[in-house]
Amino acid sequence: MATSTEPGLDGDGSTGPPSGAGELASTTRTDVFTYVARKLGALLLVSLLVATLTFVVSRATADPSFLMVGQDATDEIIAARRAEMGLDQPMYRQWASYMADLARGDLGISRRTFAPVGGEIWERLPATVEMAGAALLLSLLVAIPGGIRAGLRPDGWADRIVGSVAQLGAAIPNFWLGLMLIYFGFYWLGWFPAPTGRGLFALDAEAVTGVVTIDALLARDWTAARESIRYLLLPAVTLASGVMPPILNVTRNATVSVVNSPYYEAALSFGVSRRTVKWRLLLPNIAAPVINILAITIGFLMGGAVLVEVVFSWPGIGSYAVAAMDSSDYNPVLGVVLLASVTYVLVYQIADLVTFAMDPRLRISR
Amino acid sequence: MERRRRKRLVVGLAVTLGLLFSACGAETDTADAPATTAAAPATTSAAPETTAAAPATTSAPEPPATTEAAMEEEVHTLRIAVSGDLPSIDPIFGQNTMTNMTLKNIYAQFLFYEPPEGEVGAFAKANISKRIGRAVERIEYSDGGRTVTMHIRQGVTFPTTGNPMTADDFLWFYERAFCAKASTMFNSNSYGVMSTDQVEKIDDYTIRVTLEQPSPIIENQIRAQVAVILDSEAIKPHITEDDPCGNEWIAQNYAGNGVYRLVEWDRGQRIVFEANPAWAWPEPYFDRVELLVIPDASNRILLLETGEVDMAMDLDERQLARLDESGTANVLKIPGRRTLRLLLNNTVPPFDIREVRQALNYAVPHETIINDILQGTGVHLSSPVSPNSTYYQDFDFGDLQKYTHDVDTAKALLAEAGFADGFEFTLMIPQGNPLVDEIATFLRSEYQKIGVTMNIERATGAVLAEAMGQGTGDAYLRGWFTDFVDEPFFHFNLWWRTKSVINWTQYTDPRMDELVALLKAETDKDVQRDLAREAIEIIINDAPEVWIAGGATQVALAHGLLGYVHEPDELPIWGSLYREE
DSSP: OOOOOOOOBOTTSOBOSOHHHHHHHHHHHHHHHHHHHHHHHHHHHHHHHHHHHHHHHHHHHOOTHHHHHOSSOOHHHHHHHHHHTTTTSOHHHHHHHHHHHHHTTOOOBOTTTOSBHHHHHHHHHHHHHHHHHHHHHHHHHHHHHHHHHHHHSTTSHHHHHHHHHHHHHHHSOHHHHHHHHHIIIIIISOOSOOSOTTOSOOOSSOOSSSOHHHHHHHTTOHHHHHHHHHHHHHHHHHHHHHHHHHHHHHHHHHHHHHHTSHHHHHHHHTTOOHHHHIIIIIHHHHHHHHHHHHHHHHHHHHHSOHHHHHHTTOOSHHHHHHHHHHTTOHHHHHHHHHHHHHHHHHHHHHHHHHHHHHOGGGTSOO | OHHHHHHHHHHHHHHHHHHHHHHSOOOOOSSOOOOOOOOOOOOOSOOOOOOSOOOOOOSOOOOOOOSHHHHTSOOOEEEEEESSOOSOOOGGGOOSHHHHHHHHHHSOBSEEEEOOSSOOOSEEEOEEEEEEESSEEEEEEEGGGTEEEEEEOSSOBOTTTOOBOOHHHHHHHHHHHHHHTSHHHHHHHHTTOOSGGGEEEEETTEEEEEOSSOOTTHHHHTTSTTSBOOOHHHHGGGOOSSOTTOHHHHHHSOOOOSSEEEEEEETTTEEEEEEOTTOOSSOOSOSEEEEEEOOOHHHHHHHHHTTSOSEEOSOOHHHHHHHHHHTSSEEEEEEEEEEEEEEEOTTSTTTTSHHHHHHHHHTOOHHHIIIIISTTOOBOOSSSSOTTSHHHHHTTGGGSOOOOOOHHHHHHHHHHTTOTTOEEEEEEEETTOHHHHHHHHHHHHHHHTTTEEEEEEEEOHHHHHHHHHHTOSSEEOOOEEOOSSOOHHHHHHHHTSTTOTTOTTOOOOHHHHHHHHHHHHOOOHHHHHHHHHHHHHHHHHHOOEEEEEEEEEEEEEOTTEEOEEEOTTOOOOGGGOEEOO
16 A cells, blocks of 8 residues: 655646545544454453453352341341342342443442442542552652663663662562551651541532542642642552552663664764754653553552552542452442453553554554 | 753752651641640559439430530540441441441430449449430330330430431331341340331320330340431431332431431541530530541551540550550450350361360360460450359359360360360451451460361451351351340340351250240349359350450540440440540
8 A cells, every 4th residue: 555645746737635645544544443443342342251250259259148237137137138139149140130230330239338339439539549640640750760861871870779769669568668658757757647548638629520639729729739748648659669660660671772772873873962862762762661561550550559548548449349348248349340450451452542643653554 | 960960959959848848737637636645554443333323314405505605615526546437327237346336326226324423534334234215215114014115205306307306216217127127127026026016106205015025125125226216207208119228328328316416428538427416415525526447457556646536446455455555545444245255166077066165165275365365354254155244243153164274174075075086177267357366376276285176267257257157167266246235135045046147156955945035035133043044054064165265345545535434335435435624
């Protein structure tokens, strides 16, 4: 297929769009459409499989009715609880009922709280997003410049520091680090507030996003914004300590790979300034692996911050899921697992799309 | 070089600014923070129990003053660090200590135990032999105790709607009990109410309950934290075909009229209650109560030590002992009725042999457990009833047989049962319970000395509850058990009647069932004593479980927090607490 972009003459002598360019644009659009459609289909299929697998596993572990009824119970009470939860139905009927509800966007009711699971997750999601977002931001602020600096001069002092930080981050359990930060930061030095979650201050404005820091900034409530950041700092640092090392390593290795490439050396030998080479050659070429590792990190942050949430009393979806798991409260567990898996898949797809958009080599048809 | 120096300067400035920013914060707490007073020795002696009968208050309470001066008064806030969020505020579905404590304080029970006389210092015990009216003003018994007429307190309203509390709300209590089929149904059944046909409205402030036979525990049961009155008028509009009992609405919406009412619920973080202006009797010292959700126990301790909270719940024995030793908080040790028992499934060999069960009891080094693991706060236990139980003491059960630590006798019993070479079994315990883990691990090594191999299986709460309910495990050690009602029928009916749902040992004995049936209707104390004594002797002899220790109720409070009133259910009463000025 022709890929030339040279302007050509149409039959009437006027210059119009190049004859190959229209075909290329059309081909590119078709490619992208097909690509996106395939990815969405994959997302749907994965979600269905995850939902089914989690459904089966959760029901295989325990019957929650005995825990729910407690000591003041009779056989009649237990039977009533089981009927209420649909556990007296055959497994396939329970699955069909759940899938039908899911298709309507209904995640069911929590049998501990009697509240809709969708609403409960929605209520707690901003807390997780806030902590995860802050951790990611902190990680990027350190990992990207740090990784590039280390990669530009392998085995230099920066590279050694980066290597040590990455190893420490991977080795230290983040819940332990969190407890130490609380002990020294709050108890001993009194520099940070008590680990009571998102803080006990009042926000004098309506919640817009549910993310307290952002809502405070939007409302220009600087006191609340400052307080929110104070409460957010230690949990974000704790979480960042666990997710930063892989970003650091990938950035560093990708930088080394680009720096050692012939085109990089050629650009420098042609006299192109280092600054230009960094912005025009280095950054675009390390973007793909960094975006991929970011996708993995985001997926992890959305579902894997449970220990940090517990240590800092952060009211996110992780601690919500753990409380539900201990009671074998199926619907919240299913809801959170689905959310985590959809997030993972979605983020990967977005990462793929971004990479697809950034790298022209991926858009050229065979 | 110049560029590098500039970069270092920028980074250094950024770090410094960041530290300054975080250190210079405004005050965070909106209510008064509890002051930490100088360390004082923990008060551990029990206050004398009150015996003088106090007259029941019959008049409706005065609402608090609402003048400007009153509004400018300092707001006293009680902060309690709890391990998890309230799953729901439905009084019939409370499943853990924190939830039950909350339900007890935010809803009005029919009756409550008479408070201790005079000012309460560090702590005192309620007079459990006398119940006085709360939602119910007074009760009349007739027809030999078979007819129970309840006169409802007048002039009481529900704070969220202003609706008056009437007999319709009491009728609805029973209707909902049989609709929802949960703890209130069990509660009602236990004193003989088997259907709503037995409950009749006489007028707007009187209901009559008709029983087949008199019940010795009716007043104890309508004092429980599940026996509470809700605003039926507010709830009924939310009843649907899918939710005919209003469970979903009640779980998340407050429709009560307890000493405190729910005002704010920040899911997973904080729950706030305020003194109920429509029902503040007796008027509490604390205007506000905040439950802070702090899942990590070490953080709960830190918050207590720094004065951020007044009470820290759900601490284990070692943590309480360390806290007590450090003097940074006041740890009350109240002789309690809780018991630690290893439940044996009597239908699973070899636990179907009495001598084997007795042998396991003789192999327990009770004193070591009490002194080392329970840090000296336990008592020897040789039956399922704590020696601190009121009826245990009143009925002089102290002379009953005791299982002492006797390895030789244990081995002899095993040999007699045909297990001289020992046997193997699996003990199920809950995950994340350090005390139970420690005791199980210790017992494993002790049982090895008599040739018994005990494997430990850790399970989630739901898995353990299901195994216990279905009777599929060999043995279970779940943690402390406390009977909410200190009364023999309650205990033996709950634990030892054949097919009782929490008869987790699957124990069965025809004579025991007969005794339970007799105790159900027996109100004469002397006859109760004889029946209870026979029942407890049967249990001790049959040894359906292993009795490890009885325990004290331990409460971790900030220094200067006084007025703790102890009741058999071990649930703190917020309204009695106050701060030393």
